[in-house]
Amino acid sequence: MALDRSQALAARLRRAGVLTERAWLDAFEAVPREVFVPRFFTASGDGWRAVSAGDDGWLDQVYSDQVLVTQLDGDDSAWERARADGPVPGTPTCSSSMPTIMAIMLEELRTGDHARVLEVGTGTGYNTALLCHRLGDANVSTVDVDPALVRTATAALGRVGHHPECVTGDGARGLPGSAPFDRVLCTCAVSAIPPDWVAQTRPGGLIVTTLNRPIGAGLVRLVAEEGTLAHGRVLAKDGRFMPLRAHRLADPAQLLSGLQDAEARETRRTSLPVSAVLSPSSPLEFFASLELEGVLPAYSGDAGVVYLVHPDGSWVRHAEQHGKLVVSQGGPRNLWDLAEQARVRWRKLGKPGRARFGVTVDGDRQEFWLDNASSQHRWQLGSVL
Numbered sequence: 151m152a153l154d155r156s157q158a159l160a161a162r163l164r165r166a167g168v169l170t171e172r173a174w175l176d177a178f179e180a181v182p183r184e185v186f187v188p189r190f191f192t193a194s195g196d197g198w199r200a201v202s203a204g205d206d207g208w209l210d211q212v213y214s215d216q217v218l219v220t221q222l223d224g225d226d227s228a229w230e231r232a233r234a235d236g237p238v239p240g241t242p243t244c245s246s247s248m249p250t251i252m253a254i255m256l257e258e259l260r261t262g263d264h265a266r267v268l269e270v271g272t273g274t275g276y277n278t279a280l281l282c283h284r285l286g287d288a289n290v291s292t293v294d295v296d297p298a299l300v301r302t303a304t305a306a307l308g309r310v311g312h313h314p315e316c317v318t319g320d321g322a323r324g325l326p327g328s329a330p331f332d333r334v335l336c337t338c339a340v341s342a343i344p345p346d347w348v349a350q351t352r353p354g355g356l357i358v359t360t361l362n363r364p365i366g367a368g369l370v371r372l373v374a375e376e377g378t379l380a381h382g383r384v385l386a387k388d389g390r391f392m393p394l395r396a397h398r399l400a401d402p403a404q405l406l407s408g409l410q411d412a413e414a415r416e417t418r419r420t421s422l423p424v425s426a427v428l429s430p431s432s433p434l435e436f437f438a439s440l441e442l443e444g445v446l447p448a449y450s451g452d453a454g455v456v457y458l459v460h461p462d463g464s465w466v467r468h469a470e471q472h473g474k475l476v477v478s479q480g481g482p483r484n485l486w487d488l489a490e491q492a493r494v495r496w497r498k499l500g501k502p503g504r505a506r507f508g509v510t511v512d513g514d515r516q517e518f519w520l521d522n523a524s525s526q527h528r529w530q531l532g533s534v535l
């Protein structure tokens with residue numbers, strides 16, 4: 151039964167074009183996701199509803215191509231409360247990621263059959279089990295910051311016959327005692343690449359992670375060189391993950407509430423839809439994110455209104471009024487002028503999409519560049535915490 155379902159999920163990922171390697175297809179077919187997600191949450195109105203093994207539709211959800219949230223606010227009692235009293239509020243702090251993004255990242259890791267891999271973000275252990283199936287338990291080390299998650303994942307891995315090295319710790323530090331690794335795979339998102347990952351990856355080895363950016367998040371793959379030097383590319387395939395704890399962003403709702411009585415410096419028409427800047431499917435989005443470093447989208451709940459806010463107090467209100475696009479801006483910088491200038495510059499550069507950008511990591515000095523590492527077009531990646 152579980153086998154049929156995991157085979158069906160694997161076949162679906164193959165048809166979608168995200169699973170192409172026979173060995174990863176075998177892993178998705180063989181590893182039962184249900185063992186790793188006996189309980190999870192589904193979004194329900196303003197809160198999260200508790201779902202348990204055996205509930206109607208549980209197995210359908212387990213084997214769907216969906217992210218399954220398994221922890222809120224690091225609080226392991228939230229699930230019981232939601233089960234007893236109905237939906238609870240909270241921010242997800244652990245999930246079994248969407249199988250599509252797992253498949254994309256595993257393939258982008260280019261492991262072959264024998265690579266030694268460090269996984270950062272054990273979570274439920276499902277992805278760890280896929281790695282173990284392909285590479286053998288002795289080649290897999292996994293680390294999570296939350297000891298309860300590590301205990302539960304280790305037990306679930308044991309139930310499907312896998313015994314990799316499972317460690318509680320801050321994954322941003324890597325696992326120095328088990329290094330060097332051929333590959334580092336991070337299943338949460340980072341604001342910048344932890345230099346320890348580079349130092350613990352063999353020269354020529356690969357690091358695959360998602361970047362935690364309010365606009366223009368996505369996947370990168372880096373090739374480690376000597377010491378803490380690495381070069382890589384932003385990948386065409388996109389992926390958004392919950393952040394590594396400590397790599398969280400400013401809270402846009404809080405920034406928005408600080409603007410209650412803010413006076414606009416100007417209000418005017420614009421020809422630039424806010425979706426061109428914010429939508430992951432917009433070809434401008436990644437470039438705009440570089441030019442609008444640190445800017446976050448925020449939503450007041452008013453239909454057709456989107457804010458862009460920055461911790462320096464700059465803000466934009468973008469609204470559709472009677473079929474026209476109208477922006478108001480205030481604070482120290484005119485953020486919407488920057489967005490419009492970004493579109494002009496992007497057009498002059500030949501409308502580069504995300505795959506034309508790369509990343510250089512040299513310890514704490516980390517930069518994006520356009521087309522090649524010596525390009526004059528460069529942007530700071532973010533700060534290493």
Ligand SMILES: C[S@@+](CC[C@H](N)C(=O)[O-])C[C@H]1O[C@@H](n2cnc3c(N)ncnc32)[C@H](O)[C@@H]1O
Nearest residue numbers: 246271273274277294295320321337338394395
């Ligand atoms: C999206 S989940 C990982 C999904 C997991 N790979 C799976 O298959 O279930 C993200 C995980 O990252 C972990 N995490 C967050 N910050 C971390 C840190 N500093 N070091 C290690 N793990 C961290 C969280 O506890 C959470 O379990």
